[in-house]
Amino acid sequence: MTCTVFFQSQGANIYNSASDFTGGNACYLYKGTVSASRKQNDLADKELVLAPHKGFIPSKIWLACRIRCLNNRQSTKTCKPKNSWLVGKVKCGKCGYALTIRKSKSKWGRYFVCSQTGSNCTGAGCTIYADVLEDYMLGAIREKLSEFQKLSCITDAEKGQENLTKKIRLTHIEEEIEELLSKMSEAGSALMKYIDEKVSELDAEKKALQEEIIAEAVTDTDGKLKQITNHVKAWETLSFKDRQSVVDTLIKVIRIADGNIEITWNI
Numbered sequence: 001m002t003c004t005v006f007f008q009s010q011g012a013n014i015y016n017s018a019s020d021f022t023g024g025n026a027c028y029l030y031k032g033t034v035s036a037s038r039k040q041n042d043l044a045d046k047e048l049v050l051a052p053h054k055g056f057i058p059s060k061i062w063l064a065c066r067i068r069c070l071n072n073r074q075s076t077k078t079c080k081p082k083n084s085w086l087v088g089k090v091k092c093g094k095c096g097y098a099l100t101i102r103k104s105k106s107k108w109g110r111y112f113v114c115s116q117t118g119s120n121c122t123g124a125g126c127t128i129y130a131d132v133l134e135d136y137m138l139g140a141i142r143e144k145l146s147e148f149q150k151l152s153c154i155t156d157a158e159k160g161q162e163n164l165t166k167k168i169r170l171t172h173i174e175e176e177i178e179e180l181l182s183k184m185s186e187a188g189s190a191l192m193k194y195i196d197e198k199v200s201e202l203d204a205e206k207k208a209l210q211e212e213i214i215a216e217a218v219t220d221t222d223g224k225l226k227q228i229t230n231h232v233k234a235w236e237t238l239s240f241k242d243r244q245s246v247v248d249t250l251i252k253v254i255r256i257a258d259g260n261i262e263i264t265w266n267i
């Protein structure tokens, strides 16, 4: 059942009714006729049909893997240790494209530049030395983790309550959407426009909530954070790969423009 919520939250069209999902069967995912994208990560308008046979991978494991893939950086394959463990996470705040590493023979060594410089972008507006940014990010990560440890005193009961509140809100949203849609048939054009906007607004909130609920159900946040905190304490001894995976777990994206650094966290 959680799997269907996941596919819904990613915008896939599900052909079976909710009651068909009894929790044991596999699924087929098709590109379908509406989807504009061949990308495997983009599930919008892909078509999901329940398979007649039992599934091989338990849904909890499948989801945990899928969510991990969604959070992965884009350019892992091309990223070598001599670059930076931040490559793939840092974007130009002006054009949104990736910042890539260049090397100079000066004492500053590596620095980041917008990959679109010279074509579609005038650059991030400042020189971004990799050493300086890495130091800054390590500091920011340490600060975030200590902040989080204070917060993690929240008891399980409180977490359960929070989860319940989300689920109740989700039900309310679904009811609201249904009610709005039922008014469609007799609505004039002004009202139609209002309903349309309101429904997409509610739909966006619904998707965000579904994603949160799934992420909570499949990830052991406390255990993971303990592991990461230990990793960060031993930062100097960590391998390049482990540093990357710490960054992947904690950070969605870092945008830089004109000396401003904006970090979007996963936690």
Ligand SMILES: [Zn+2]
Pocket (backbone or CB within 6 Å): 092, 093, 094, 095, 096, 097, 114, 115, 116, 117, 121, 122, 123, 124
């Ligand atoms: Zn740029």
